[in-house]
Amino acid sequence: MPLPWPSFWEHIRAEDRSALSDVLTQLLAHGVLLGDSGRDRQLYLLAREYQHEMAEYFAPLHLELVSDPDHPIYQLRPVPSDCGLIGRFGKAETLLVLTLWRMYHDVRMEKTLSSVMVSTNEIWSRLKLYFEQIEPPTESHLREMLQKLKYRRLIRIQSSEENQAYGETLIEILPTLARVIPFENTEAWEQQRNLYDPVTADSASAESE
Numbered sequence: 001m002p003l004p005w006p007s008f009w010e011h012i013r014a015e016d017r018s019a020l021s022d023v024l025t026q027l028l029a030h031g032v033l034l035g036d037s038g039r040d041r042q043l044y045l046l047a048r049e050y051q052h053e054m055a056e057y058f059a060p061l062h063l064e065l066v067s068d069p070d071h072p073i074y075q076l077r078p079v080p081s082d083c084g085l086i087g088r089f090g091k092a093e094t095l096l097v098l099t100l101w102r103m104y105h106d107v108r109m110e111k112t113l114s115s116v117m118v119s120t121n122e123i124w125s126r127l128k129l130y131f132e133q134i135e136p137p138t139e140s141h142l143r144e145m146l147q148k149l150k151y152r153r154l155i156r157i158q159s160s161e162e163n164q165a166y167g168e169t170l171i172e173i174l175p176t177l178a179r180v181i182p183f184e185n186t187e188a189w190e191q192q193r194n195l196y197d198p199v200t201a202d203s204a205s206a207e208s209e
Helices: 014-030 038-049 051-061 091-110 120-130 139-151 176-180 186-194 198-208
Strands: 032-034 063-067 073-078 116-119 155-157 170-173
Touching (some): 014 032, 014 038, 038 073, 073 176, 091 139, 091 170, 116 120, 120 139, 139 155
Antiparallel strands (some): 155 170
């Protein structure tokens, strides 16, 4: 039996209520609504009509609803230290996200693209390059982490062809990832990377002495 519609949203058209519930569900489950195709496009267009109501709905949870001026995206941004719903990455996942951010940034510096396509082999190689002293993930661990990022709508995983090696699988890095760790520039990214690279951190300390 469905729960009653909230009285503070009685002004919302009856024919929009089911779809608006779907919008809120997607945002709470994934943190992102990607309105680039299919039904998600219709949900995104509806969300634009009720952006003010949704922003107020999420505010008591200390979640800020943000839109993207260049892409059909709505995303929830947790307010640091206030929001109790922040999803946290483990160390290996953080290194993967840092790697993907840099790959996305480097391509965007050369080309104007809404997303960036890379292979899992390229991701693994960049992980080794950026974090030389850290053991890179196994294939199964990398697969598991990428699936988690896919669920959070930070990447898309392209369908693999039959008999294709996993390393050839294409990963689409979405612009939502840049909002998860919104570095202003590569210098800010380097500072974060150094926290996980003992060799780089030791070198920086030696130079400052």
